[in-house]
Amino acid sequence: MTRQQHAASTDQDLARTVKRSKAPAISRAAAVLRLLGKSENPLGVQAIARELGLVPSTCLYVLRALADEELVSFDPDTKRYALEAGVLTLARQWLRRNQFNDLAQPLLDRLAQTFGATMLGVQTMGLDHMIVVAISQSGQSFQLSTQIGSRFPALISATGRCIAAFGDYSEAELEARFSTLRWDEPPTFAEWKQQVSLARTQGFAVDQGNYISGVTVVSAPVWKARGKPSHALVATGIGSALKRSGLPELQDGLVSAARSLSNQLCGDVSADWT
Template identity: 75%
Template sequence: MADPVTLPTPSPVRKVARAVKDSKAPAITRAAAILRLLGRSERPLGVQAIAKELGLVPSTCLYVLRALAEEELVSFDPDTKRYALEAGVLTLARHWLRRDPFNDLAQPHLDRLAARFGLTMLGVQAVGLDHMIVVAMAQSGSGFQLSTQVGSRFPALISATGRCIAAFGDYPVAELKARFDQLRWDDPPAFGDWMEQLRQTREQGFAVDEGQYIAGATVVSAPVWKGAGRPVHALVAIGIGAALGRELGALQAALVEAAGTLSGQLGGGA
């Protein structure tokens, strides 16, 4: 069985420090960072561990944790002095799931494509040019496994999905360039080449990243519309480039068809 491939993510300390500095509501930014950390941790964490991981002052971290506990978003074990997510976060999640049908509608498409092509499928939601969030996922059970999970966040313009976001978003070139310069790739494209890839994405209705984001991996993405304007979601396929071989064309066609069907189900269209 092949080793899992892990999607690279920016340092949590650098991300939180920059977000707190730029935020007009730093307490909320710190609270969100703590919730995300506890959400991806396999065990409860103490104040010192949380503060160290996120680059926060321990006293400030404790203050935020106590506020989150009061709101029943985190729990505190007085015996171990550690914190974990509390069931209150499920209430927020249920409200969001009822409001956005993308997950339920996308899952059958993801399951079918993952099984047919033997790869990892993701459903992602774009939040402007800030980031994209994995909101649905399917794996084939084959040798290739992608180490990510629902709720993971990545820079909005990275890889094939980023090309879709930029290509169909009608963003100023200067803004795209500033964001592009901050991206981290295994084999980064030149900005001029990337802009040409955006033009191709608009023409063909999907984007491909062949080993530039993750060496050896091919990523194919097709946008999903919920209405007029910029696409909010995308379907993403990730597999070993050499293994896809002749099936790449069939995968592209199947992904575009699934994205088009899903857009219709959501009341949108390109």
């Protein structure tokens, strides 16, 4: 998926979320903040309203309310809006209370240096999306273009297979979401289901060039409480490079780290893999 494709997909997701929300005022504000957060430049009212499918007057009302709360800034010269520093207060409070990040970061750093991979810690949000909450770069030539706060469709790539494998979702739910995904080299739904079944058996999933051509992604689920996985540890790198550095060893190391982390967060989770 190219950056433009991912951006278009994200914008469509935001618009759908606003449309079906039972609390439209809150979902509109959240959608505006997310859109401004991923935009490289400040945006005007018309551009924001168009991207999110909002009436411009409604969009302006939301923006003014967010500006009053110091979450959005307004430039009177350009008539454009951008995120304000107030969002950092919310993020800082979340990071301070998030046990996953403190425990996962040294594991991600170790795996990144050992295998020359880009390592991610992601938080899963049901079948809606996943969010990158921790990252470690290896210093190798390949660097995944992502950052803290990046959002991806829930069922995409290797992590999506883990979410489907351990999430107890119906086939109808999974197929409906699967049909909206964008891959560089898309698997069929039948192929994907077989890979989901394999992930359930072995405790991790692999995406070999489906999501991004030439790139291998390995993901192992993490539990913060009993039930569905709350997070995942993810390794990403050029497929040929990961093979040279030892893909089976990376898979074993990732699963071991994910289980150790799960045990620290919620106790023995060995039963969740069987």
